[in-house]
Amino acid sequence: MPDSASEPYDLAVIGAGHAGLAGAVAASERGLSVALLDASGQLGGQFYRHPAPALGAVRPQALHHDWAAFDGLRRRLEKSDVGQFLGHHVWSVVRESGEQWAVHAVTGADGGDERPVRVRARALLLATGAYERHLPFPGWTVPGVVGAGGAQAMLKSGLVLPGRRIVVAGSGPLLLAVASSLTAAGARVPAVVEASGYLGYARRPHVLAVNPRKLAEAAVHASALLRHRVRLRTRSAVTEVHGTDRVEAVTVARVDPRWRPVPGTGRRIACDALAVGHGLVPQIDLATSLGCATRRAPDATTSLVLDDLQQTSVPGVWAAGETGGIGGAQLAGVEGELAGLAVAARLHGKPFLTEHGRARTLRRRRDRMRAFADAMAAAHTPGPGWSEWLTDDTDVCRCEEVTAGRIREAVTDFGARDARTAKLLTRAGMGWCQGRVCGTAVACLAARGDDGTVPPSVERRPLAVPVPLGALASLDEPDEPDEPDG
Amino acid sequence: MARTPGELVGARPGTPFEITVDGRTVTAMPGQSIAAALWGAGILAWRTTRNTGRPRGAFCGIGQCYDCLATVNGEPNRRACLLPARPGDAITTQEGHGHAGLGV
Numbered sequence: 001m002p003d004s005a006s007e008p009y010d011l012a013v014i015g016a017g018h019a020g021l022a023g024a025v026a027a028s029e030r031g032l033s034v035a036l037l038d039a040s041g042q043l044g045g046q047f048y049r050h051p052a053p054a055l056g057a058v059r060p061q062a063l064h065h066d067w068a069a070f071d072g073l074r075r076r077l078e079k080s081d082v083g084q085f086l087g088h089h090v091w092s093v094v095r096e097s098g099e100q101w102a103v104h105a106v107t108g109a110d111g112g113d114e115r116p117v118r119v120r121a122r123a124l125l126l127a128t129g130a131y132e133r134h135l136p137f138p139g140w141t142v143p144g145v146v147g148a149g150g151a152q153a154m155l156k157s158g159l160v161l162p163g164r165r166i167v168v169a170g171s172g173p174l175l176l177a178v179a180s181s182l183t184a185a186g187a188r189v190p191a192v193v194e195a196s197g198y199l200g201y202a203r204r205p206h207v208l209a210v211n212p213r214k215l216a217e218a219a220v221h222a223s224a225l226l227r228h229r230v231r232l233r234t235r236s237a238v239t240e241v242h243g244t245d246r247v248e249a250v251t252v253a254r255v256d257p258r259w260r261p262v263p264g265t266g267r268r269i270a271c272d273a274l275a276v277g278h279g280l281v282p283q284i285d286l287a288t289s290l291g292c293a294t295r296r297a298p299d300a301t302t303s304l305v306l307d308d309l310q311q312t313s314v315p316g317v318w319a320a321g322e323t324g325g326i327g328g329a330q331l332a333g334v335e336g337e338l339a340g341l342a343v344a345a346r347l348h349g350k351p352f353l354t355e356h357g358r359a360r361t362l363r364r365r366r367d368r369m370r371a372f373a374d375a376m377a378a379a380h381t382p383g384p385g386w387s388e389w390l391t392d393d394t395d396v397c398r399c400e401e402v403t404a405g406r407i408r409e410a411v412t413d414f415g416a417r418d419a420r421t422a423k424l425l426t427r428a429g430m431g432w433c434q435g436r437v438c439g440t441a442v443a444c445l446a447a448r449g450d451d452g453t454v455p456p457s458v459e460r461r462p463l464a465v466p467v468p469l470g471a472l473a474s475l476d477e478p479d480e481p482d483e484p485d486g
Numbered sequence: 487m488a489r490t491p492g493e494l495v496g497a498r499p500g501t502p503f504e505i506t507v508d509g510r511t512v513t514a515m516p517g518q519s520i521a522a523a524l525w526g527a528g529i530l531a532w533r534t535t536r537n538t539g540r541p542r543g544a545f546c547g548i549g550q551c552y553d554c555l556a557t558v559n560g561e562p563n564r565r566a567c568l569l570p571a572r573p574g575d576a577i578t579t580q581e582g583h584g585h586a587g588l589g590v
Contacts, residue, residue: 039549046548051495051497051517052516052517052518052570053517054499054500054515054516054517055497055499055515055516055517055518056497056498056499056500056517057495057496057497058495058496058497058498059494059495059496060495062488062494062495062496063491063494063495109568109569109570110549110564110565110568110569111568112561112564112569131546131548131550132546132550141540141542143530143531143541143542143543144530145545146544146545146547147545147546147547147551149546149547149548150544150545150546150547150548150551151547152547153546153547153548153567154521154522154525154544154547154567155491157519157522158518158519158521158522158523158525158526159490159491159492159495159497159515159518159522160491160518160522160525160526161491161525162525162530184488184494185488185490185491185494186488186489186490186491186493186494245531245541246530273530398542398545398551398553399552399553400537401535401536401537401538401540431552432551432552432555433550433551433552436550436551437545437546437550437551
């Protein structure tokens with residue numbers, strides 16, 4: 001805590017997942033006053049999402065890898081004097097003066113309480129994680145089709161399943177983890193459908209060799225899937241969902257290396273739910289609104305450019321975890337701790353001792369895990385042929401119900417060449433989710449996949465979450481600093 | 487081998503309570519979100535879309551997609567995947583933007 005309520009914190013950490021927790025604890029243990037904010041009412045972010053205490057789970061670790069790492073950080077956090085602002089949805093971060101930042105949030109489980117909160121700090125650590133990347137297909141709006149990450153999240157926190165017989169599909173390593181959790185929790189998973197192969201990993205044998213924990217994790221999932229007789233179909237995709245008000249079956253077809261469905265290969269699989277996702281997208285709205293430089297990651301997502309000590313291109317703003325490129329929870333923890341050490345060194349006015357033991361270990365681990373993440377990302381990048389499984393009446397934008405046919409019309413008849421123009425012509429990406437769900441797809445369709453790659457989608461959102469007008473209006477009221485809850 | 491998620495994590499929840507969905511009674515566990523309580527009762531849709539009136543429910547599960555919007559105790563546009571269920575909550579299927587009563 002700062003010495004007096006009117007003083008800014010040394011560091012505000014946004015996001016209490018593995019990266020944010022590790023950063024907050026590391027910085028606090030080196031003497032900084034730290035505020036930790038998260039939209040959720042619980043620590044852990046998406047990876048360590050777990051049931052609320054009232055559900056009385058005595059073995060929450062049964063749904064997690066490396067629960068001990070989270071438990072350890074949580075204990076250190078409880079011993080620290082980090083100000084915890086849980087249930088705080090950060091909608092904007094602004095620079096108030098040279099070395100002072102203001103973090104604006106609204107409160108409540110879904111941000112609906114309309115009580116605006118402002119937290120001031122001398123430095124920022126953005127650990128805002130990621131959300132799931134989706135590619136549309138006919139029938140993906142039928143109830144029973146859920147995000148793969150969504151199924152995982154609802155299971156981890158609510159102890160519920162979307163059905164009894166769940167096909168898992170899309171692309172990326174998350175699919176194996178999700179299938180493994182669903183089967184452990186009692187669901188039958190008739191198939192895991194992966195559009196890429198796993199050969200991509202084999203092209204970087206040296207990267208695999210220095211990341212034995214990742215191989216061990218994959219082996220755990222693989223043996224769980226074998227035990228539950230889950231069939232893994234690579235180079236395949238769900239090209240259609242059957243059912244009107246509820247999923248009844250899916251059609252799975254072979255796809256070529258460019259993800260183009262191979263005609264005549266479709267097979268129907270009966271199921272009552274489909275969990276689908278095509279990788280993750282870094283959540284960088286707050287960073288881009290501050291002007292932080294971005295890069296195109298190997299999986300075609302947009303992530304932040306970071307220096308060797310996790311600082312963004314904007315001095316005073318650090319980032320860790322998925323914001324710097326999708327890499328998983330272990331990497332996020334390493335980067336968070338490194339960022340926490342770097343901020344502490346900077347604010348204490350000490351040069352960062354890059355040869356200092358802990359920092360050297362962390363940097364070496366980070367570089368090794370980043371190399372693995374890049375290999376993995378490259379192996380699961382969507383191929384340009386995916387849009388061939390769309391029909392003209394497939395909804396692409398779920399919020400505004402904009403079909404593929406209308407977006408194609410905007411491109412062929414009205415000359416749209418990018419997601420922004422397609423949005424202005426059709427409203428795709430203009431709804432509640434602000435294009436988070438359809439962004440990749442609209443960008444691909446607008447660019448017509450000409451060069452065979454996924455084009456960048458619109459990642460600039462001046463307000464990171466919806467804000468009631470009342471909260472904006474009260475910003476002009478006399479300044480009362482906000483106190484943490486914990 | 488666990489047959490339910492609750493068995494897997496050894497859940498010993500507090501006393502279950504009731505909420506209603508369009509008048510139908512559903513049992514919720516303390517600590518569950520509204521969306522989780524509905525999934526637990528086999529209900530996957532509690533909203534109809536603005537243009538075509540198609541059913542929707544939770545999709546992303548983490549508050550990002552807004553597909554799970556519901557009218558909760560008369561207030562529209564609440565994210566059911568984030569809101570904890572509370573005893574006596576009345577959920578009604580949200581039609582369109584949920585402000586039909588305003589005539590907008």
